[in-house]
Amino acid sequence: xxxxxxxxxxxxxxxxxxxxxxxxxxxxxxxxxxxxxxxxxxxxxxxxxxxxxxxxxxxxxxxxxxxxxxxxxxxxxxxxxxxxxxxxxxxxxxxxxxxxxxxxxxxxxxxxxxxxxxxxxxxxxxxxxxxxxxxxxxxxxxxxxxxxxxxxxxxxxxxxxxxxxxxxxxxxxxxxxxxxxxxxxxxxxxxxxxxxxxxxxxxxxxxxxxxxxxxxxxxxxxxxxxxxxxxxx
Numbered sequence: 001x002x003x004x005x006x007x008x009x010x011x012x013x014x015x016x017x018x019x020x021x022x023x024x025x026x027x028x029x030x031x032x033x034x035x036x037x038x039x040x041x042x043x044x045x046x047x048x049x050x051x052x053x054x055x056x057x058x059x060x061x062x063x064x065x066x067x068x069x070x071x072x073x074x075x076x077x078x079x080x081x082x083x084x085x086x087x088x089x090x091x092x093x094x095x096x097x098x099x100x101x102x103x104x105x106x107x108x109x110x111x112x113x114x115x116x117x118x119x120x121x122x123x124x125x126x127x128x129x130x131x132x133x134x135x136x137x138x139x140x141x142x143x144x145x146x147x148x149x150x151x152x153x154x155x156x157x158x159x160x161x162x163x164x165x166x167x168x169x170x171x172x173x174x175x176x177x178x179x180x181x182x183x184x185x186x187x188x189x190x191x192x193x194x195x196x197x198x199x200x201x202x203x204x205x206x207x208x209x210x211x212x213x214x215x216x217x218x219x220x221x222x223x224x225x226x227x228x229x230x231x232x233x
Contacts, residue, residue, distance in 0.1 A: 005031065005036055005227070006094075007093050007094070008090075009086060009096045009130070010027075010132060010133060010134050010227070011099075011101040011136070012223075013101065013103040013195070014138035014139055014140070015107075015138075015139070015140065015195060016145050016146065016149055016188065016191075017144065017146060017147070017148035017149040018138035018139065018140055018145055019216060020099050020100070021042075023220060023223060024040050024098075026217075027097060027223055027224070027227075028097055030220070036094075037092070037094040037095065038094060038096075038097060039085065039086075039094050041085050041099070042098065043074075043100045044057060044077035045077065045081075046084075046098075047077075047080045049080045050081050053073050053074075054077060057074065057077075067109055067112040067113055067114045070109055070112070071109045074105050074109070075126045078101070078123075079127070082127055086098070086130065101135070103135050103137070103198055105119050105123070106119050106198060107191045107194040107195045107198070108191055111194060116201065120201065120202070124203075131203045133204060133205070133230070134205050134207065134230050135204065135206045135207070136207050136223060136226060137195045137196070137206060137207070137208045138211045138219070139192070139196060139208050139211065140211050141212060142185060142188045142191075142192055144212055144213075145188075146185070196208060205230065207226050209222055209223065
């Protein structure tokens, strides 16, 4: 049994297609089953205001959004999430599991050209140093992640097309590509590299977990092992 998890804030993050949402669900179920109260949420989003910002960031922009604008919108959503969800849950001794956090802004806006150290500095102000107790990066090759979310090998992106920043339905069923999905493979490779180096500069502990060609249940077991390492005391 994992001990010492009350009032802990844990984030799962990583490149597109890494399986964060599935792992948040599995981990939440596991922790509930062993007696912890768990709050699961996502960033951006997680609140009515945050969900509006999320839609704008991922689907609603009608022209190319400057990386500084992206950054500020992510931070605004994050500030609301802390006030409405994360801090109240931690105060009530619950475990908070979050799908993405500042780590994602470091990777995605960093890949877009924004200085990662400046992301950290801004975040210190926005989140009032409420950093996750642990961030687990689910790492896998970009090509594998893109296949998982429905991209075909060598599928063209919408970059350099007049509708590059509109949401659209690609050539597969039941899938919607957002503004970040539709960026180039090279961009997503930069994202992955920043995630892989996150532990070098992030304020609190970061673990990199290779999830390539591993079943979701096996990934879940490895995540629980990591959590035990940090909190089983």
